[in-house]
Amino acid sequence: xxxxxAPTERVPGLIPxxxxxxxxxxxxxxxxxxxxxxxxFEVHTENYMGGGAPLRYLEAIRRDYPLSxxxxxxxxxxxxxxxxxxxxxxxxxxARIEPGLVSEHLSWSISDGDYLGDLLPLPLTEExxxxxxxxxDRFQQALGRQILVENPSSYLRYRHSxxxxxxxxxxxxxxxxxxxxxxxxxxxxxxxxxxWDAVAYLEAxxxxxxxxxxxxxxxxxxxxxxxxxxxxxHGSAVEPAVWTLFRQAVLRFGARPxxxxxxxNIPPLDVLVEQADQASxxxxxxxxxxxxxxxx
Numbered sequence: 001x002x003x004x005x006a007p008t009e010r011v012p013g014l015i016p017x018x019x020x021x022x023x024x025x026x027x028x029x030x031x032x033x034x035x036x037x038x039x040x041f042e043v044h045t046e047n048y049m050g051g052g053a054p055l056r057y058l059e060a061i062r063r064d065y066p067l068s069x070x071x072x073x074x075x076x077x078x079x080x081x082x083x084x085x086x087x088x089x090x091x092x093x094x095a096r097i098e099p100g101l102v103s104e105h106l107s108w109s110i111s112d113g114d115y116l117g118d119l120l121p122l123p124l125t126e127e128x129x130x131x132x133x134x135x136x137d138r139f140q141q142a143l144g145r146q147i148l149v150e151n152p153s154s155y156l157r158y159r160h161s162x163x164x165x166x167x168x169x170x171x172x173x174x175x176x177x178x179x180x181x182x183x184x185x186x187x188x189x190x191x192x193x194x195x196w197d198a199v200a201y202l203e204a205x206x207x208x209x210x211x212x213x214x215x216x217x218x219x220x221x222x223x224x225x226x227x228x229x230x231x232x233x234h235g236s237a238v239e240p241a242v243w244t245l246f247r248q249a250v251l252r253f254g255a256r257p258x259x260x261x262x263x264x265n266i267p268p269l270d271v272l273v274e275q276a277d278q279a280s281x282x283x284x285x286x287x288x289x290x291x292x293x294x295x296x
Contacts, residue, residue, distance in 0.1 A: 013098050013099070014066060014100055015040050015068055015100035015101050015212075015257040016039050016040065016066070016257065017256055017257055017283060018039035018040070018255075018258070018276075018280045018283060019039060019215075019257075019258040019275075019276040019277070019278075019279035019280040019283065020039050020041055020042055020066075020068070020257065020258070020259050020260070020276060021038050021041055021042075021259070021269075021272045021273065021275075021276050022041070022042050022043070022070075022234075022259055022260060022263070022272075023041040023042065024262070024263065024266055025047070025054070026266055027266075027269045027272075028061070029057075030269050031061055031065075031269070032060055032061060034269075035064055036269060036270075039066075039276070039280065040065055040066040040068065040100070040257065041061060041065050041067055042067070042068040042070050042101075042259045043058060043067065043068070043069060044070055044071070044072050045069045045071040045073075045090055045093060046071065048093055049090065049093055055093075055096075058097065059096075059097070066099075067097055068099050068100055068101040068102070068103070068212075068257075069090070069094060069097065069101070070102075070103050070104075070150075070259075071090065071102075071103065071104040071105070072104075072105065074086060074087065074090065074104050074139065075107070076105065076106060076107065076132050076135045076136060076139070077106070077107055077120075077122040077128060077132055077135070078131075078135070079131050081134075081135065081138070082135050082138055082139065087138070087139065090102075090142075091143050094143055100257075101148060101211065101212055101257065102143060102145065102147045102148070103147060103148035103150055103212065104139065104147060104148075104149060104150070105150045106122065106132065106149050106150060106151055106152055106168070106169065106172070107120055107121060107152045121154040121156065121157075123160060124161035124162065124163040124164070124165060124168050125160065125161060125162055125163065126162065128168075129163065129172065132149075132168075132172055133171075133172055133176050136149065136172060136176040136178050137176050140176065140177070140178065146178055146179055147178050147179070148178065148179040148180060148181040148211050149169065149172055149173070149179070149180060149181060150180075150182075150186070151165060151166075151169055151181075151182065151183055151187060151190075152183075152186060152190075153183070153186040153189040153190055153218075153231075153232035154189075154190045154194070157194060164204070166201045166205055167204065170204065170205065170206065170209070174209075179209055179210070179211035180205060180209045180210045180211065181211065181212045181213075181214060182205060182210045182212070182213050182214070182249060182253070182256075183213075183216075184213055184214065184215055184242060184245050184246045184249050185214065185215055185216040185217070185218060185232060185238065185242050185261075186214070187201050187202070187245065188218075188230075188239075188241060188242050188245050189231070189232045192230050193229060198245055199245070202245075202248055202249055202252050202253075203252065205252075205253075207252060207253045207254060210256060211256065212256055212257045212258070212259065213249055213250075213253070213256050213258040213259070214258070214259050214261055215243075215246060215258060215260055215261065215279060216234045216238065216242075216260070216261035216262065217233070217234060217235060217236030217237050217238055217239060218230050218231055218232045218233060218234075218236070218242075219231045219233045219235065233263075233264055234261045234262055234263035234264060235262070235263070235264035235265040236262075236265065237271075237275060238260070238275060238278075238279075243278070243282075246258075247282055250282055250283060258279045258280075258283060260272055260276050260279065262275075
């Protein structure tokens with residue numbers, strides 16, 4: 001029996017502290033027909049804002065599973081403010097789907113009205129912090145609810161950054177009341193690329209502010225100068241070292257809704273369910289997390 005099919009209290013719309021799967025177009029029909037034993041699904045918000053067949057599939061799946069909306073295009077780091085039309089479309093989709101969680105990335109992806117097609121890292125400065133907090137406030141006001149902000153993967157650092165990435169996330173959460181989506185794979189990728197201490201990054205995040213975890217695969221590239229670059233491409237299974245870091249995250253934060261991301265070279269749905277079962281087994285292991293100890 002799949003871990004996700006173990007008896008749990010079902011509350012409509014509530015995302016359980018088990019592992020779900022990133023729902024992608026190739027699996028729409030299979031989910032509707034087979035109703036696989038998955039605790040919940042997360043979708044990229046922008047894929048469903050246009051209505052049509054994708055939204056009809058999503059509404060059908062929503063009748064059987066809790067859903068989360070995960071945005072990739074709002075650009076929380078843009079200095080000229082959020083796009084009003086984009087924000088309104090997200091709000092209307094959220095009102096229609098009633099997701100258990102809504103999230104976006106700590107990144108920027110729009111310049112002079114042009115969408116750059118990537119989630120670019122921010123300079124971690126006081127000025128950028130003010131911009132992100134203003135945009136998160138506006139996003140939450142438009143939705144009338146808390147959102148989660150996800151840590152990015154990164155391949156470069158700005159020389160004039162004055163704040164660590166973990167500290168930046170903490171301050172954003174405290175100033176705006178948003179939560180944190182802790183992407184464990186992104187932490188591992190960035191830590192390996194820049195020489196950070198991944199466990200220290202986890203330790204810097206207050207457990208009460210972490211509401212969701214992400215897991216994914218990544219690619220290792222050997223560069224011409226002999227250096228190694230890890231690229232967060234979501235195109236493979238979760239690596240053993242990332243599973244190890246995930247166990248550290250669960251010890252730090254306690255069991256949290258966890259999502260398996262797989263966006264390229266998408267495998268059969270059963271492969272994703274197996275990855276989710278592996279994550280849920282870790283989440284269900286008896287342990288006293290730091291979050292539990294703090295609450296005692």
